[in-house]
Amino acid sequence: MGKKKSNVAVLAVAFIVVGAIVGAAGTYWWQQGQYEAGVTYGMAYQQSIDTTNVPASLTCALLSSSFANFATDVAADGSVTTAASKYTTLYVNNSDDTRTAEDVSVRLYNPVTDKDGLHENLETEETTLSITSGGGTYKLYNEAEYITSGYAIGDIPPAGAWSLNFSMGLSSAVAGTYQNGQTYTCHVYVYQADADYCDVVDFTVTT
Secondary structure (H helix, E strand, O other): OHHHHHHHHHHHHHHHHHHHHHHHHHHHHHHHHHHHHHHHHHHHHHHHHHOOOOOOOEEEEEOOOOOEEOOOOEOOOOOEOOOEEEEEEEEEEEOOOOOOEEEEEEEOEEOOOOEEOOOHHHOOOOEEEEEEEOOEEEEEEEOOEEOOOOEEEEEEOOOOEEEEEEEEEEOOEOOOOOOOOOEEEEEEEEEEOOOOEEEEEEEEEEO
C-alpha cells in the first residue's frame, strides 16, 4: 500500500508540474501576442509622425560666419567708446524638390530646444542684432531681450531663396560691459513653425 500511495503522489506532482508549464506557456503566448500588437501599433503611430509635417530641406548659411569682430571696438576694460556695427548676409534656400517650407522665420531664440543664440556675456542692453529686408529693419535682440517672434519670412516654395542682411551692433558702453579678447560661438535659427523644426547657423563674435 505504501508503494501505491507513493505512485499516486508522484502522478499528482507530475500533473501539477505539467499544468504549471502549460499555464506559463499560455501566459507567454498571450503576452507575446499583446506585445506584438503593441509594437505594430507603436510602429504605425511612429510612421504617422514621421510622415506628418516633415520639414523642407533648407540650406542656410552666412556669407561670413566671423563678421562680428569687435576686437578694435571693445577696450581692454570692456568698455565701448564709439558705437559699432558689423554686417553680413544670411542666405535661406529651399533645396527640397517637393516640399514647401511653411511659416519660416529667423530668430536668435530656438523654440524647439528653448535655447538662446547669444553667449551670456553678450546679453547686455548695449547689444543689438537685426535683420534688414525690404527697406525695414527687424530686431532679433534688443535692450537685453530676445524678440522671440523673430523676422517672419513666410512660406518658401521648392527652389525658393532669400537673402537677408544680418547685423550686430554694440552701442557705447561703460567699463566691464564686455570682456576684451574673447571669441564666442553664437547661433541664429531658421525656424519652420509648421514642422516645429530649426536649422542652426553658427557664427562667432569677437570682443
